[in-house]
Structure formats: C-alpha cells, structure tokens
Amino acid sequence: MTNEELNTALYKKMFAEQDKFRDWLKSQPAAEVLNHTYEYTVREDILISLEYNDLTDAQALALLASPSPLADIYQEFDRMESSHMEAIWSCIESRADAKQVSQLDQAKQLINEFCMSEYDAPADFDDLSRIDVAYTTVGNDGYPLGYPLQVYVDLKEYKIERELEERPLDVRQYSSLEELIENELKGMDFQELVAVTEAEIQTALAAAEEKVALSDLPVYRENFDYARECREVETYRISLQANIACKEAIEQAISQSYDGRRLAEGTASKVMNQFGAERVLYVLANTIQQKEWDGRFTYPNKEWAKTVSIPPNMDSFGMDRNYAFAVSSHPGLIDLFVTQARKEMERQPRTSVREQLRQAQKETGKKAPATHKKKEPER
Numbered sequence: 001m002t003n004e005e006l007n008t009a010l011y012k013k014m015f016a017e018q019d020k021f022r023d024w025l026k027s028q029p030a031a032e033v034l035n036h037t038y039e040y041t042v043r044e045d046i047l048i049s050l051e052y053n054d055l056t057d058a059q060a061l062a063l064l065a066s067p068s069p070l071a072d073i074y075q076e077f078d079r080m081e082s083s084h085m086e087a088i089w090s091c092i093e094s095r096a097d098a099k100q101v102s103q104l105d106q107a108k109q110l111i112n113e114f115c116m117s118e119y120d121a122p123a124d125f126d127d128l129s130r131i132d133v134a135y136t137t138v139g140n141d142g143y144p145l146g147y148p149l150q151v152y153v154d155l156k157e158y159k160i161e162r163e164l165e166e167r168p169l170d171v172r173q174y175s176s177l178e179e180l181i182e183n184e185l186k187g188m189d190f191q192e193l194v195a196v197t198e199a200e201i202q203t204a205l206a207a208a209e210e211k212v213a214l215s216d217l218p219v220y221r222e223n224f225d226y227a228r229e230c231r232e233v234e235t236y237r238i239s240l241q242a243n244i245a246c247k248e249a250i251e252q253a254i255s256q257s258y259d260g261r262r263l264a265e266g267t268a269s270k271v272m273n274q275f276g277a278e279r280v281l282y283v284l285a286n287t288i289q290q291k292e293w294d295g296r297f298t299y300p301n302k303e304w305a306k307t308v309s310i311p312p313n314m315d316s317f318g319m320d321r322n323y324a325f326a327v328s329s330h331p332g333l334i335d336l337f338v339t340q341a342r343k344e345m346e347r348q349p350r351t352s353v354r355e356q357l358r359q360a361q362k363e364t365g366k367k368a369p370a371t372h373k374k375k376e377p378e379r
Contacts, residue, residue, distance in 0.1 A: 111188075136149050137149065158180045159171055160180075162196075219243075219278050221311075223321075224236060244324055247283050250284070277344070281342075287325075292305075
C-alpha cells in the first residue's frame with residue numbers, strides 16, 4: 001500500500017470508530033452525554049488533524065494495528081500537559097482589559113458630551129480621579145453669592161464627589177465603572193448634580209468647623225498624674241480623645257491609600273490638615289516608642305521618635321495609657337506614613353521670630369474675608 005492508501009485506511013478506521021462512539025452517546029441520558037462532550041470534541045479535532053496531515057508508513061501501520069486508534073490518541077492527548085488553561089486565562093484577561101478600555105472610552109464620551117452641552121467646552125481628562133463636571137454656589141449665609149459647590153467624577157475609584165467650600169460634602173460610590181456609567185454618567189443633569197438641601201449645607205459646615213477645631217487644639221504633653229495634680233484633667237481628656245481620633249484617622253488613611261505597592265502621595269498631609277502636624281507627629285512618635293522592639297520600623301524613624309518627649313502614663317494596673325493612641329496598622333505601612341509625614345513637615349515654611357512679632361502687631365480682632373479660587377466649569 002502507498003503512503004496515501006495507508007493514511008486513508010487509518011482515517012476511515014478512526015472515522016468509523018467515531019461514528020460508533022457518537023451512536024453510543026445518543027443512547028445515553030443527557031447528564032452522561034455532558035460528561036463526554038469534551039472527549040467527543042477532542043476526537044473530532046483529531047480526525048480533522050488527520051484529514052489535513054499525513055503520517056509516515058510506519059506511523060500509520062502502528063496505529064492501524066490498534067483495535068481503537070482514535071481512543072488511544074485521545075487518551076494520550078488527555079495525559080499531556082498543555083497550555084490550554086493558560087490560553088483560556090489569557091483570553092479572559094484580554095477580553096476584560098478590552099471591555100474596561102471600552103467602558104473608559106464610553107465614560108469619557110458621556111462626560112465630554114455633558115460638558116459640551118452645558119458649558120460649550122470639552123472636559124479636562126488630565127486627572128481621571130478628579131474630573132470637573134459642575135460648579136455653582138448654594139445657600140446665602142456667610143457669602144453674598146453663597147457657598148461654592150464643586151462636583152467631580154472619579155473614573156479610577158468609580159465615584160461622584162461633591163465639595164462645599166473645598167471640603168467634602170458627600171460621595172456616591174459604585175463597585176464598577178459600568179455601575180457608575182449606568183447610574184450617573186448616562187443622562188447627567190446639572191441641577192441634579194448640584195442639588196443640596198439647607199440641612200446638608202449646615203451639616204457639612206459644622207463638620208468642617210469640627211475639623212478646624214481639632215487642628216487648632218493644642219497637644220497636652222503631660223501624663224494623667226500631672227494633669228490631676230494641676231487640676232487639668234479635662235484638658236488632658238480632651239487632648240487624649242483627639243489623639244485617639246487622630247490615630248484612627250491615620251489607620252483609615254493607610255487602609256484607603258495603600259495600593260499593595262506604595263502609599264499614595266499626600267496621604268499624611270490630609271491627616272495633618274485635619275488634626276494639625278503637631279498632633280499627627282506626636283501620635284506617630286508615641287506609636288514607635290510603644291513598639292520600639294519592632295524591626296520593621298526604619299532606624300531613622302526610630303531615632304526621630306526618641307527625640308519626641310512623651311512621659312510614661314501608667315494606670316493602676318501598670319499599663320501605659322499612651323497605648324490607646326498607638327496606631328495599629330501594619331508596622332511597615334506605619335513607617336511609610338511616618339516618613340511621608342516627616343517630609344511634609346520639612347516642606348512647611350518656618351516663620352522666623354521677627355515675622356511672628358510682625359504678624360502679632362498686624363493682627364486685629366477682625367479678620368479679612370477669605371478669598372476663593374475660581375472654579376471651572378461654572379454655570
């Protein structure tokens with residue numbers, strides 16, 4: 001027999017074997033058929049491969065000698081390690097990435113269409129986490145034209161953020177870009193974006209005043225025994241409560257700003273703006289002093305913490321009360337936060353004694369009204 005005749009004979013034998021397998025499958029219950037779908041598909045692919053390729057005489061004769069060459073080949077294939085699952089996973093990732101890019105393009109298009117319609121100007125996509133979509137003034141107390149209200153879209157974290165007087169008002173958070181598109185970006189309406197009640201305005205302003213009060217509150221640097229002796233227990237307690245609140249804010253900031261590789265720029269400055277640099281550094285120094293044994297804090301930060309005077313504050317059980325405001329986040333992340341906070345402190349300009357005296361002379365009981373930066377887009 002020629003090589004062509006040998007390959008043809010083998011193909012016919014395997015084709016007949018597949019026909020017999022197919023007839024058997026048809027007689028089985030549906031559940032059993034499903035159990036053999038993969039096998040049936042692979043056997044079909046084997047036949048297609050044999051149809052378009054030729055074996056050598058020896059190879060064809062060897063398979064012809066088998067009573068069930070198709071089943072033999074399938075079993076060999078089934079035992080082989082292949083990159084089939086890797087290829088499937090690669091396909092899944094590729095499709096997900098493509099869909100994500102498609103959704104991002106759709107989100108940008110919807111935002112841009114809204115801005116062109118409302119302001120006759122394209123949207124600014126330089127920062128995808130803070131895209132201006134609306135600005136107006138609301139209320140009329142405190143300012144002749146009301147309080148400035150700014151609305152942003154965050155395409156990275158899938159949310160709509162609103163700020164009143166450059167302070168957070170509210171956030172509408174979604175779990176995916178698709179949800180943000182469906183619930184917010186499709187059919188965006190200016191009036192809905194800037195709608196706010198008087199109660200919401202007053203709540204936001206009250207929260208802002210509370211944060212300002214925390215940042216201005218001095219740090220009480222003595223322990224409880226000293227405070228009791230000097231009749232300053234209330235001052236001590238207020239400062240301790242602020243320390244604990246600062247510690248919790250640091251923990252929350254670390255949790256929200258760490259992406260698995262680094263701590264986001266500006267994480268420490270946000271907490272320092274809320275509680276004041278003095279208190280944040282005091283809480284951080286206390287944290288390192290309480291955990292001085294932990295080798296995950298870097299040497300420079302440990303040495304810096306030693307320079308901050310924090311007296312022991314033991315209770316009747318011998319426990320240090322200062323542990324109440326020791327940050328409980330992962331030490332490595334705390335160390336990153338400490339480094340960032342110290343750098344932020346170094347960047348802040350220091351006022352000379354002469355400037356402080358001049359400022360004291362200039363200050364009067366009445367302060368000039370604050371000026372506000374122009375916001376865009378504006379309606």
